[in-house]
Amino acid sequence: MQAIILIFIILGLIVTTILISPLLTKQRRNRIKRRSFPPLWQAIIENNLPIYLRLTTDERRRLQGHIQVFLKEKQFIGCQGLQVTVEMKLTIAAFACLLLLNERAEYFPKLRSILIYPSTYVVTETIATGSYFISEKRIAKLGESWTRDQLILSWEQVQQDTRNWHDGRNVVLHEFAHQLDQEDGKAEGVPILPQKSDYAIWAQVMTAEYQQLCHDVDNGLHTVLDSYGATNPAEFFAVATETFFEKPRELLQQHPALYELLQGYYQVNPQLWVV
Numbered sequence: 130m131q132a133i134i135l136i137f138i139i140l141g142l143i144v145t146t147i148l149i150s151p152l153l154t155k156q157r158r159n160r161i162k163r164r165s166f167p168p169l170w171q172a173i174i175e176n177n178l179p180i181y182l183r184l185t186t187d188e189r190r191r192l193q194g195h196i197q198v199f200l201k202e203k204q205f206i207g208c209q210g211l212q213v214t215v216e217m218k219l220t221i222a223a224f225a226c227l228l229l230l231n232e233r234a235e236y237f238p239k240l241r242s243i244l245i246y247p248s249t250y251v252v253t254e255t256i257a258t259g260s261y262f263i264s265e266k267r268i269a270k271l272g273e274s275w276t277r278d279q280l281i282l283s284w285e286q287v288q289q290d291t292r293n294w295h296d297g298r299n300v301v302l303h304e305f306a307h308q309l310d311q312e313d314g315k316a317e318g319v320p321i322l323p324q325k326s327d328y329a330i331w332a333q334v335m336t337a338e339y340q341q342l343c344h345d346v347d348n349g350l351h352t353v354l355d356s357y358g359a360t361n362p363a364e365f366f367a368v369a370t371e372t373f374f375e376k377p378r379e380l381l382q383q384h385p386a387l388y389e390l391l392q393g394y395y396q397v398n399p400q401l402w403v404v
């Protein structure tokens with residue numbers, strides 16, 4: 130009898146912990162968000178996030194809160210002898226947290242560490258070239274998002290992106306869009322959406338836009354979306370995200386349905402931030 134009571138008590142504790150844990154996390158994050166934002170951090174963001182001063186007061190307040198939580202929860206690791214600085218952390222966090230302004234985010238839950246290389250890094254990838262043959266290829270990379278728990282960035286590229294906000298390319302936005310996509314364990318260009326009914330609309334718009342880009346690339350036509358988006362639906366979502374934030378007016382003009390879909394998902398309207 131005592132053993133049964135003990136089992137019930139343990140089960141009760143486990144259930145209570147599972148139920149309370151998200152609540153405690155939310156409370157802890159809210160406490161972090163309420164902390165004052167250091168003036169040095171403010172200065173770095175103003176300098177490195179070109180659209181920061183164009184955000185509304187409310188958007189800036191939310192962004193600051195998300196950055197504080199992000200910095201508390203993620204680990205930054207310098208590679209090839211790179212010393213990680215406050216500027217590096219702040220810049221990466223500011224770009225990444227732009228994607229969280231919709232307030233639905235769980236702060237990229239699968240991600241634990243951000244590895245920063247000084248510049249382009251080279252990886253050796255194994256490629257199956259037939260039933261029995263495997264070849265190794267050395268590839269230079271600017272960044273990548275792993276479904277495990279790490280994301281890799283080139284600091285040189287991040288710095289370039291701070292100077293060229295309107296070129297439609299941003300490695301941090303790109304890799305963190307992959308994180309959103311991979312949150313459900315699959316990399317297929319579909320992040321977690323608020324309503325079940327949203328998935329049908331998402332599939333309809335994204336499929337049509339992806340096929341259009343593939344068609345344009347096949348026919349050598351220039352488009353506001355980078356041709357890399359035609360690689361697969363996951364890359365299309367990451368490229369569309371970069372374009373949405375960096376070239377909002379062109380995207381709205383040339384792909385209104387895609388712009389509207391991303392505006393609904395990210396809950397921001399970047400064309401209002403254009404200087």
Ligand SMILES: [Zn+2]
Binds near residue numbers: 303307364367
């Ligand atoms: Zn990618």
